[in-house]
Amino acid sequence: MELTLERIGKQVGAQTHLYPLDLTLVPRAVTVLLGATQAGKTSLMRLMAGLDTPTQGRVLADGRDVTGLPVRERNVSMVYQQFINYPSMTVADNIASPLKLRGEKGIAERVQELAKRLHIEPFLKRLPAELSGGQQQRVALARALAKKAPLMLLDEPLVNLDYKLREELRDELSQLFAAGESTVVYATTEPTEALLLGGYTAVMDAGELLQYGPTAEVFHRPQSIRVARAFSDPPMNLVEGTHASIGISLQAGVNLSVPLPASSTPALTIGIRASALRVRQRDGDIALSGKVELAEISGSDTFVHVDTPIGELVAQLTGVHQFTLGEAVTLYLNAAQVHVFDSAGKLLVAPHREGI
Structure with a gap:
């Protein structure tokens, strides 16, 4: 299905849930709606599904206006x-329910196939209440896949699961979506989830659609500081700078040799991803000496907060590293790895990447 939203907006009383936006989803691909809580993701999905009617604009499905069409149609x-x-139906009957409504043949075989793909074969004769949370969500996913709908909407489906289950299901969903023929819309607050699912990403904030495009392109070339903040975990480091003859001048005499457009504003904001900072020097790096304010180990990465002459920076270091509070540490950065935004918050320069 090609789903097109034309100047879609949603207002409830005096409160704006969605500001007018245009969006055409890439057919038979995954589009991730990425944004914080109350960014407008659920409001937008409800309009896509027909659960709500927009205050303005149109919803087109394969060119047909379905704006006023209810979800059951x-x-x-x-x-x-x-x-x-x-709750009163077995797992097998839950999965089979959309197939029975359409009177399809080969229902048992289809149920077995989906149960195998989602690793719930041993539970087909059980009731949902007898399953764990992760198993119940797999049943819900299997039922949605069984329907073979041209449009599949998933509203933060993994948020209530524990870390290990989320990791397992993310990998499985990527494979399931790649093999399917549905146009998939997947809402999440987690940038990492968007990167893992790939496809396309629509970044939302406070009811506005900020940017839509291939996920890797949106991540590496955020069109604004708002997009960069939404699509960074941990948040992108932002420091103030000025346009100078040598490129960019930061506090404490730190300079970055970055070619800037002639139209650049005097005041600039420099974006530094936590993963771009290192504790080991490479050729062409600049050194930023500072003191450790906080160090956190999360999974296989260490996040260290360092007070430097240009401000507090968070570095994401691969592996487990031990730091003590107040310890002197030097971070290293290559100027080619920074993002540069003008005084209005619009992207001027992004790190060069082949193919993007």
Whole structure:
């Protein structure tokens, strides 16, 4: 399905849930709606599904205006944060329910196939209440996949699962979506999840659509500081600078040799991803001496907060590193790895990457 939103907006009383936006989803691909809580992701998905009617604008499905068409008259499947299954039906019957409604043949074989793909074969005769949270969400996903709807909407489906289950299901979902024929819309607050799912990403903030495009392109070339903040975990380091003859001048006499457009504003904001900072020097790096304010180990990475002459910076270091509070440490940065934004917050320069 090619889903097109034309100047879609949603207002409830005096409160604006969605500002007018245009969006055409790439058919048979995954589009991630990325943004913080109350960014407008669920409001937008409800309009896509037909659960709500927009205050303005149109929803087109394969060129047909379906703006006023209710959800029961649309071929859409949905998966929510909660584990929504029919409690009195077995797992097998839950998965089979959309197939039975359409009177399809080969239902048992299709149920077995989906149960195998989602690793819930041993539970087909059980009731949902007898399953763990992760297993129940797999049942809900299997039922949505069974429907073979041209549009599949998933509203933060993994948010209520523990870390290990989220990791497992993310990998499985990527494979399932790649093999399917549905146009998939997947809402999440986590930039890492968007990167893992790939496809396309629409970044939202406070009811506005900020940027839409291939996920890697949006991540590496955020069009504004707002996009960069939303699509960074941990948040992108932002420091103030000025346009100088040598490129960019920062505090304490730190200079970055970065070619800038002639139209650059005098005041600039420099964006430094935490992963671009190192504790080992490479050729062409500049050194930023400072003191450790905080060090956190998360999974296989260490996040160290360092007070430097240009401000507090967070570095993401691969592996487990031990730091003590107040310890002297030097961070290293290559000027070619910074993002530069003008005084209005618009992107001027991004690190060069082949193919992007």
